Structure formats: C-alpha cells, structure tokens
Amino acid sequence: MMIEVRDLSFTYGGSRTRAVDGVTFEVKEGEIFGFLGPNGAGKSTTQKILTGLLPLQSGEVRIAGRDIRRPGRELFNLIGVSFENPNVYLKLSGLENLQFFASLYDGPTADPMTLLRRVGLGDVAHRRAGAYSRGMRQRLVFARSLINRPKIWFLDEPTSGLDPTMTRLVKDIIREERSAGTTVFLTTHNMHIADELSDRVAFLNEGRIGALDTPRNLKLRFGEKLVVVEVRRDGRLEREVLSPTRAEDRRHLEELLTSGGLETIHSQEATLEEVFIKVTGRGLSG
Numbered sequence: 001m002m003i004e005v006r007d008l009s010f011t012y013g014g015s016r017t018r019a020v021d022g023v024t025f026e027v028k029e030g031e032i033f034g035f036l037g038p039n040g041a042g043k044s045t046t047q048k049i050l051t052g053l054l055p056l057q058s059g060e061v062r063i064a065g066r067d068i069r070r071p072g073r074e075l076f077n078l079i080g081v082s083f084e085n086p087n088v089y090l091k092l093s094g095l096e097n098l099q100f101f102a103s104l105y106d107g108p109t110a111d112p113m114t115l116l117r118r119v120g121l122g123d124v125a126h127r128r129a130g131a132y133s134r135g136m137r138q139r140l141v142f143a144r145s146l147i148n149r150p151k152i153w154f155l156d157e158p159t160s161g162l163d164p165t166m167t168r169l170v171k172d173i174i175r176e177e178r179s180a181g182t183t184v185f186l187t188t189h190n191m192h193i194a195d196e197l198s199d200r201v202a203f204l205n206e207g208r209i210g211a212l213d214t215p216r217n218l219k220l221r222f223g224e225k226l227v228v229v230e231v232r233r234d235g236r237l238e239r240e241v242l243s244p245t246r247a248e249d250r251r252h253l254e255e256l257l258t259s260g261g262l263e264t265i266h267s268q269e270a271t272l273e274e275v276f277i278k279v280t281g282r283g284l285s286g
C-alpha cells in the first residue's frame with residue numbers, strides 16, 4: 001500500500017466541527033485514486049495532513065509504509081504536491097522557480113526546462129512568474145510537483161482555471177506518470193477527469209467518506225440508466241426520458257415501440273456527476 005489512512009479526524013483551532021471525521025481508505029501502488037466531494041468537504045484538509053502540512057491530530061497515516069508522525073527527509077523526497085492555490089515565487093522566472101525547488105531535494109531531479117516545455121511553458125520559461133496568468137501559474141505548480149520524480153503524487157485541483165487544451169495536456173501527463181508507476185492522489189471537481197483517470201474514487205461529504213469504489217461500480221450502484229426516445233406526434237418531434245426501472249415508463253416504452261411513432265431511441269449511461277449529486281446531495285444520507 002502506498003497510502004494507508006485509518007480513522008483520520010481533524011478539527012481546525014476555534015472550530016467546533018470536524019473538518020475530517022473518521023476517514024479510512026487505502027491507495028495501492030500505481031493506482032490513480034480520485035478524491036471527490038463538495039466545497040468544504042475536507043478534501044484539501046486531508047491532503048494537507050497526508051503531505052505533512054497539517055499535523056496529525058487523530059488516527060493513523062502511513063505513506064509508503066512510513067508513519068506520517070515521523071516524516072523525515074525520505075518522505076519529503078518521495079512525494080510531489082500540487083496545491084489548489086498556485087503559490088510560486090513571483091519575482092523568479094518559471095525556470096528559476098523550478099531550479100530552486102530542484103535544489104531542495106537529495107535525489108535525482110527532472111530537468112526544469114524539459115518539465116516547463118512539457119506543461120506548455122517553454123516559451124515563457126524566462127519570464128517572471130509574477131507576470132504569468134492564473135492558468136500559467138497553475139501549470140508551473142503542477143510542473144514543480146514533478147521536479148523530484150515523486151513515487152506518490154498529490155494533486156489538489158490540478159485543472160482548475162485551465163482552458164480545455166491545457167486540461168487535456170494535464171490529463172495526458174497524469175496518465176503518462178501513472179504508466180511510469182507513479183501513485184496518484186487526485187482531488188478534483190472535474191467529473192470527466194475523475195471518471196476517465198481514476199481506478200477508484202472516494203466521495204467525501206462533511207468530512208466522511210460516503211462511497212468508495214471504481215467509477216463503473218459507483219455508476220451502476222447510484223446512477224440511473226435511462227432511455228431517451230424521440231417520438232413524432234402531429235408532425236412534431238418530442239423528446240422523452242424514460243427509466244427502465246419504472247413500470248409505468250416500461251409500459252409507455254412498449255406502447256411507443258408497437259405504435260411505430262418512435263424516431264430514435266438511445267440508452268443514456270449514468271455519469272459520475274449523477275453519483276456525486278446522489279452521494280453528496282442535501283437530504284441524502286452519506
């Protein structure tokens with residue numbers, strides 16, 4: 001196991017509620033583990049504890065078999081972290097930012113210029129990071145998190161603020177890294193990316209895990225498979241969405257099939273977004 005979390009809880013000073021409330025999960029080597037949940041669910045807090053930015057108050061965390069209570073250099077060299085708020089040295093160029101971070105690690109590091117090119121920042125490598133756009137800074141932090149060739153890679157919202165082309169690029173890089181054996185802890189609100197990339201996803205809600213499984217199993221369990229039909233009535237085309245699990249809809253579908261007014265029929269797969277809303281939605285137990 002690359003990440004082992006047992007009964008993890010965390011309360012911020014001055015707060016009466018737990019930001020993280022008894023969370024347990026494991027991430028296997030080489031896995032992409034999607035960490036999803038609504039704003040304020042406790043995702044970033046969890047990542048900060050796992051990466052040693054916040055102290056462990058209660059529960060157990062082991063990263064690559066090492067107890068997070070005694071982090072040490074070894075752990076620092078082993079992990080890469082990309083934060084939700086892109087924090088870079090604004091007075092340094094993109095290249096200097098990466099060169100500085102490379103100097104902090106003991107082991108072999110990636111070539112800064114190659115990394116910048118990989119995230120589409122080759123042309124602005126010598127420009128002050130303070131003059132970068134938000135999306136460019138986001139990519140700089142993303143590139144920086146790879147500088148020490150991490151075995152375990154923590155990504156908090158790596159695609160927030162990125163345009164579709166750059167989102168695709170970041171997605172491809174995550175896939176490439178996984179193929180190279182890196183374990184990925186991926187926090188994101190982008191359900192497409194979570195679905196496409198994750199081997200398993202956990203839904204966090206009010207500090208607790210509401211569901212944890214492969215995207216496929218979650219969609220089968222929580223999502224509803226629907227049938228979308230187009231029917232010609234009095235010369236007009238009407239669209240209807242029917243659920244095969246509802247007896248009434250099944251009867252209606254049969255009528256349509258026999259009466260011959262059906263123009264098109266498509267089955268609509270459940271999406272991870274539906275699962276998200278069901279698992280984390282108000283009024284539903286997590």
Ligand SMILES: Nc1ncnc2c1ncn2[C@@H]1O[C@H](COP(=O)(O)OP(=O)(O)OP(=O)(O)O)[C@@H](O)[C@H]1O
Pocket residue numbers: 012013015019037038039040041042043044045046084
């Ligand atoms: N520094 C802090 N001090 C006090 N409370 C905090 C602090 N940071 C976060 N919280 C609270 O802890 C809870 C969890 O916040 P967290 O940032 O972990 O959520 P999140 O799941 O990452 O949300 P988002 O999707 O918006 O990034 C929230 O209620 C938040 O208000």
Ligand SMILES: [Mg+2]
Pocket residue numbers: 043044045084156
């Ligand atoms: Mg967050």
